[in-house]
Amino acid sequence: MANQTLNDLPTPALILDRAILRRNLKRMSDRLREAGVVLRPHLKTAKSVQVGRMAVEGHDGRITVSTLAEARYFAKGGFTDIFYAVGIVPAKLPAVAELRRQGINLRIVTDNIFVARAIAEAATNGDSFSVFIEIDSGGGRAGLPYPELPGLLDIARVLHAAPGVELAGVMTHAGHSYHENSVDGIAAVAEQERLAIVTAAEAIRAAGIPCPIVSGGSTPTAMHSRDFTGITEMRPGVYCFNDLDQEFIGSCGAGDLALSVLASVIGHYPHRNQVLIDAGALALSKDISAQEFQPKVGFGTIANAPARDMAVIACSQEHGFVSSDDPIPYGNLPVGSRVRVLPNHACITAAAYDRYYVVDSELDGGKSVVDVYDRINGW
Ligand SMILES: Cc1ncc(COP(=O)(O)O)c(C=O)c1O
Secondary structure, three states, rough: OOEEHHOOOOOEEEEEHHHHHHHHHHHHHHHHHOOEEEOOOOOOOOOOOOHHHHHHOOOOEEEOOOOOOHHHHHOOOOOOEEEEEOOOOOOHHHHHHHHHHHOOOOEEEEHHHHHHHHHHHHHHHHHEEEEEEEEOOOOOOOOOOOOOOHHHHHHHHHHHHHHEEEEEEOOOOOOOHHOOHHHHHHHHHHHHHHHHHHHHHHHHHHHHOOOOOEEEEOOOHHHHOOOOOOOEEEEOOOOHOOOOOHHHHHOOHHHHOOEEEEEEEEEEEHHOEEEEEOOOHHHHOOOOOOHHHHHHHHHHOOOOOOOOOOOEEOOOOEEEEEOOOHHHHHHHHOOOOEEEOOOOHHHHHOOOOEEEEEHHHHHHHHOOOEEEEOOOOOO
């Protein structure tokens, strides 16, 4: 790493701007602290202990993960309150129990009565579990659909009655906030998110069962919610880095994108007004979420090109096809020169890499590599 600049790195490479990362982390942390809500950052975006430690500063250290591999990695990194927020299956309970026996409060989630019974059964051998019930606040992915909340109290009673099992609380992920692109639209989804989990928690408490944690969270709703009453924690994740999708739905500004892919120009094709780069589908991902509100972003836009409207319009496995509405300035992009591609969806783009090359735009314009952070991939 000694004295490395972006020009020394192999391409494609994942570049993280620490100055922007710090700003993004601080903005969310301050916002939630002022609202009296604990931040449980979802580290499925960063998958990095270095970023995780920065993210929980000023909060109590609780985090969210999306795989058992992440749970083990962050436990090794010193985190002790970890919520594995993907529906649990009985076959994974021994792995959960093993981490819990090591002193990690690894919490799990279900929306299923059979799984709740399997957890109760697994605890009869002396293991303990801490379990959330998942609520569908309108996103239509996992969870008991609000407002009916079918079977909520049955699941709560099974978990509460089982020795060694704690009902941690209720949770939801307002994924439908990604289909809004106005502050008012996102705030309306945030209110649905709040009502769904607060109603579920109140119903459980009214049945005489404790429901300590009321957990919401997506980046857009954490950023634009106008009322957190009844919510105890939020789990935003992508806010650490932000991306083109977050920019276009209005969760962040154009200057808040901390992550980019460094790629080399590998060919000029003036007859079709294109250059090729060595970052294709594997290096960028084919996530097109950001195209919902801005079709011209393709698979990512070129950050440091003279015109910001230059985008990767097509990908094969290792080739990215870059074009623009304007004539490509080939003189500024000789073969071998480097460009930085801003991702549509930071979580998915980062998944192809095992490390972040960290730069700092406030130190030297982001030219030198100031650190390398690791990442955990896989399941
Ligand atoms: C369960 C859960 N919680 C929190 C989040 C974080 O939301 P975001 O990616 O909008 O930051 C996600 C993202 O998919 C999630 O699945």
